[in-house]
Amino acid sequence: MTKSPDTPLKFLVFLGSARNSTPPKPPRLGLRVARACITEINQGIHVAELVDPLDYELAPSFKPHFAYAHGKAPTQLESLAASIASADGYIMVSPEYNHSMSPALAHLLNHFGSSLFSYKPSAIVTYSAGQWGGVRAAVGMRAFLSELGCLPVSAMVHIPKADEVLGEDGSFLGSADAQGWKQYFARTFTQLDWWASAARQQRAMSNSQAPVPAFTKAPSQRNTP
Known part of the structure; x- marks a missing residue:
């Protein structure tokens, strides 16, 4: 069903961490960041939902959602695929591993084809317990x-020493500049809101999720006009 322009936007917040142990301390630092993103989005009329890799039991041998016969994928993959397809945009929360994005995030996202994400925007949010805030991971995340x-908006959020900035519930700690951080988040999420609203209106006008058809025959189709 096509959403009207007045319908609240729906965003999925993908958490790029599957670790739940110490070290590091505190455990699941990224969950604090994801919760902060959800809180900031939900303060308006829009809705944000968490996608946590720990909630999904993925097969030990990699088999993406689109490799299954229609409707035959595991229930969890089918459910997440439906959520991705119905969302208006995405917030990708990632730590930094060897100057790259989280392998847990890449692994989860790679289970789904681009047709579910296409023609919708995304926002990049990175964090670290150290001083750089995961900024180097964001470079690769853009590509x-x-x-x-899901093209990322230009503004990004980087949170160094995230354990000193955010409490376990995602609230800004007393020693942090809460208003400054809120404005920082808002810069990125305002762009995300704008592009998600524009993309929704365009999808409604074209009455199609994918105006450019997918390849159905052979890679040689790439060379056709």
Whole structure:
């Protein structure tokens, strides 16, 4: 069903961490960041939902959602695929591993084809317990998300020493500049809101999720006009 322009936007917040142990301390630092993103989005009329890798039991041998016969994928993959397809945009929360995005996040996202994400925007949010805030991971994430079809907005959020900035519930700690951080988040999420609203209106006008058809025969189709 096509959403009207007045319908609240729906965003999925993908958490790029599957670790739940110490070290590091505190455990699941990224969950604090994801919760902060959800809180900031939900303060308006829009809705944000968490996608946590720990909630999904993925097969030990990699088999993406689109490799299954229609409707035959595991229930969890089918459910998440439906959520991805119905969302208006995405917030990707990632730590930094060897100057790259989280392998847990890449692994989860790679289970789904770009047709579910296409023609919708995304926002990059990175964090660290150290001083750089995961900023180097964001460089590669731009290319990854662009290929996935959900182009990232230009503004990004980077949170150094995230354990000193955010409490376990995602609230800004007393020693942090709460208003400054809120404005920082808002810069990125305002762009995300704008592009998600524009993309929704365009999808409604074209009455199609994918105006450019997918390849159905052979790679040689890439060379056709």
